[in-house]
Amino acid sequence: MRRSLVFAPLLLFAIGYGVVHFSEDEGTAATREVAKRAGQRLYSQRPRTAEEVGRSASLIDGVEVLRVTGSSTHDGDGIDVVVRTSGFAYEGWIFPEQYVVRHCFTVRVSPDSEWDEDPREVDCPDGPALTFPPPPEPPRLPYGELRAKLPRVAAGGRVDETEVRRALAALDLDPAIRTEVKADGGRVGVLLLVRGNGFDAQDCLLARVAPGATEVWVPSRIQRMPGEGGCTVADALNPQPSPH
Numbered sequence: 001m002r003r004s005l006v007f008a009p010l011l012l013f014a015i016g017y018g019v020v021h022f023s024e025d026e027g028t029a030a031t032r033e034v035a036k037r038a039g040q041r042l043y044s045q046r047p048r049t050a051e052e053v054g055r056s057a058s059l060i061d062g063v064e065v066l067r068v069t070g071s072s073t074h075d076g077d078g079i080d081v082v083v084r085t086s087g088f089a090y091e092g093w094i095f096p097e098q099y100v101v102r103h104c105f106t107v108r109v110s111p112d113s114e115w116d117e118d119p120r121e122v123d124c125p126d127g128p129a130l131t132f133p134p135p136p137e138p139p140r141l142p143y144g145e146l147r148a149k150l151p152r153v154a155a156g157g158r159v160d161e162t163e164v165r166r167a168l169a170a171l172d173l174d175p176a177i178r179t180e181v182k183a184d185g186g187r188v189g190v191l192l193l194v195r196g197n198g199f200d201a202q203d204c205l206l207a208r209v210a211p212g213a214t215e216v217w218v219p220s221r222i223q224r225m226p227g228e229g230g231c232t233v234a235d236a237l238n239p240q241p242s243p244h
Contacts, residue, residue: 039119042057054130176195187210187211189206217239
């Protein structure tokens with residue numbers, strides 16, 4: 001009986017010690033997982049400036065941006081973003097109390113980085129989290145103006161690609177609006193596209209000039225999501241069916 005009484009405190013200590021440290025490890029793992037998800041969100045082959053990457057990182061839930069180094073994702077080694085993330089651990093033996101664990105990690109953003117790359121833990125820099133100005137408003141796509149300028153060709157007539165290009169030039173579009181024109185099978189397709197952030201729906205206009213019909217439209221939101229391929233000049237010539 002005496003031996004049991006002697007070992008009981010040791011057993012409680014061992015259990016308590018194990019619970020505390022296991023929970024702290026769990027909290028650390030949680031902070032790393034948030035940083036890893038941030039790297040996955042930032043992963044892209046599209047060239048971006050340090051400000052664009054930092055702003056995107058600062059908008060991710062559970063992430064604070066403390067430092068951004070590099071000028072562009074496609075210059076040199078790309079961009080390193082030091083982020084601070086949080087998790088939970090527990091302190092105490094019998095009635096453990098929850099507390100916040102914070103760790104900092106470097107997330108690398110460059111064409112050579114991997115989508116599931118593990119972030120490297122680093123010491124947290126001094127100072128508050130960085131803030132970034134809101135991005136400039138994207139230019140408005142000129143739906144009405146495009147519809148008015150594109151030529152109308154009578155049924156049985158011939159569509160002139162040069163005339164379509166001339167109509168686009170007359171719109172004096174914002175340089176941020178990318179245009180593509182393609183002729184195929186007696187028709188001419190037109191794409192007007194504003195570069196998106198890689199997460200939200202693309203902003204684009206499609207148009208098709210054909211004998212007897214000139215059409216301008218905006219694809220459905222789901223078709224304009226990244227990876228759906230609904231904002232291409234090929235879709236102007238041969239539109240995808242609307243999702244049900």
